[in-house]
Amino acid sequence: MKKNDLLIDTNGYVLSLLEKILDANIEIKGIENIPKNNPRIFIANHFTRTEAMLIPYTLYNLTGKKVGVIADDSLFKTYFGNFLTKLGAMKKSNPNRNNHIIGDLITSCKDWMIFPEGMMVKSKDITKMDKNFCVKVDGTCQRVYTGAAFFALRSQILRQNYFNNKIKDFKKFQHNYFVNECTDINKNETMIVPINISYSKLRTGRNFLINMAEKLIDELGDTFKEELEIESNIILRSKITIQILEPISTKDILEKPYKNELNQKLITESIRYDLMHNAMNKIYESLTINFDHIFILTLFLYPKKHINIKHFKRLIYLAIKQIKKQDFYYDDKIDKDLIYLISYEKYDQFEDVLQLAIKDEIIIVENENYYVNKKRLLDNYTHHTIRLKNILKVILNEIQIQEGVKTIINKLINKSNDDIDLELLTMLKKAEKDEYDEAYLKIRHRNDVKPKHIGEAKYFTNRDNDTCIIAIHGFSSAPKEVEQLAHFLYDNNLNVYAPRLAGHGTVPEDLRDTTWQDWYKSVCRAITITSLSFKKIYIVGFSTGGLLALLSTRKCFKEFEGVICINAALHLNDIRVKAFLPALTFWNDIVKRFNENDYAKEFVHNQAENPSINYDKFYVEAMEQLNLLMNKTRKILSDIKNPILIIQGKDDPVVNPSSAYEIHEKIQSENKKLCMIEAKNHVIVKGKNTDELYSLILEFINSKKTL
Known part of the structure; x- marks a missing residue:
């Protein structure tokens, strides 16, 4: 939130605290609901003392108009008094308080903020009485106050009387409502704008503001201690959501069923209560759920x-x-x-x-x-x-x-546990399908898009046993890459599921716009799907999929039997990632600083081993994410204790064989095995020379099954 002139000349030693309060983590929604040219009276629920400063300040930054608030007299005796005065606050005891508010609404010189609950509702205990919400305080139910309705309706009645030439004594009118001769009466109706104030992550505990207060003040009363601890933690740790709701027209109210009950001197209690309770019902029901x-x-x-x-x-x-x-x-x-x-x-x-x-x-x-x-x-x-x-x-x-x-x-x-599990399984599978369908729909007419079956998740899960293999494809590839392996395992009486990693199987731009965390979340979903259906799960990851398989060992679930990583891309031979990527990133940063974006290098071409499956170019952003994933995986190797089979092609042109040795050396698994196989290509999970690889995988799984 930006600073503004409200902070100027505030007492110096409280300025930093005010800035901390006013720079709190605030999210404002529904800004479009603020009427632009109308006099406005904002009403909101009330949970903290800070709201009397924070909300008017926030609204001021949005509208450029000061927002008055009625504050307890004691606050004006504190270091915050000067700021409150500059903000437009008024002492509760001011004898002309009501007429000042009505006058401001008539002229639209200043907006006003009212908390109809009349106090901080610390317990947030709201209940219904006669179909309307009321506040419960220590067991007693208290209706909301109707002053805001009175101010809004009264200002609108006076406005209408003024423009209909029904003000008999204009001098008295000016005197009563502090209207100067040079001040115009705003022709637009007064609008009531409801606001819900919600907090996420409400927490207690000590912090530096509490420590500071204890040093500055000899004795802190219990109530002050409580408010300081709650509100300082909100400022420092919580997110405040200000949800601005649709405004309420006072003109409409005056023209509807209550018309005969209204005159310039009388606004009945029933009208005020109906208006305020309806508005507060909307506020309470507009909670931002977290x-x-x-x-x-x-x-x-x-x-x-x-x-x-x-x-x-x-x-x-x-x-x-x-x-x-x-x-x-x-x-x-x-x-x-x-x-x-x-x-x-x-x-x-x-x-x-x-x-x-x-x-x-x-x-x-x-x-x-x-x-x-x-x-x-x-x-x-x-x-x-x-x-x-x-x-x-x-x-x-x-x-x-x-x-x-x-x-x-x-x-x-x-619902039963089984029904919940089935509902969750159905939801996750649908989410996976919908995610790919939506991604594919956007680019289906492009010339470089892969056939849809390339990127679809592959399910081979009709075998009557309790074991499933999750087969994860590599970087810039698709589930089709591991389909041959999946068929082999399925033919050997194993269930297999090959998920699609986010951003893959469509066009290179999709991969550019994802992160390694997105790829990992695809694996997380796959693990959840299989664990809902099978008692034993193995994760087989190829290349980048091998890194994700290693990363998934952080998960702790009884169905997890072991990991098989094949040519896991911990270290690459590809000069584009090892040296060219940092230089390319540096170059792009330079040209963008000089607004010469045309000279930026967004991608490098890829001579894919399987062009029908892999993307033909690597975007810099995607390569950077791969690099981050490699670094992340290195850091967790020493935490791995799961049974693991590490397979590496001796002459892999993409992944340096040192990757396999490092993985084997650093992991803490008691049951670990490293197998180097003869291969001059990278994608060894498909093609003609797969017998040795497939046999090693099947042997590892079968050895675990017999234990």
């Missing part, structure tokens, strides 16, 4: 005390995928790298909230299950302590009012 919400709601709704860890993760995965298909607001990162959640390795979003649940003794890990302490989860504590003592209950309260999300999760948790 991963934490789905984690804790699934845990809460699950009917048993114990839940299998693998099953729990699959429920979360399916819930998130279904939520994304429906009309909900959700965090853009709710499903970032979500395949990791169900593919047997640590998934950061899950691990982060899991550790919080374990710390708060809501979850106890028992072998392959979680024991859920729901009594602990549901402990509300008090208004001023719940955020520190049970932040997951706060997150649960927030998502509980989303009936559509609850319906999705309830349907899932009432």
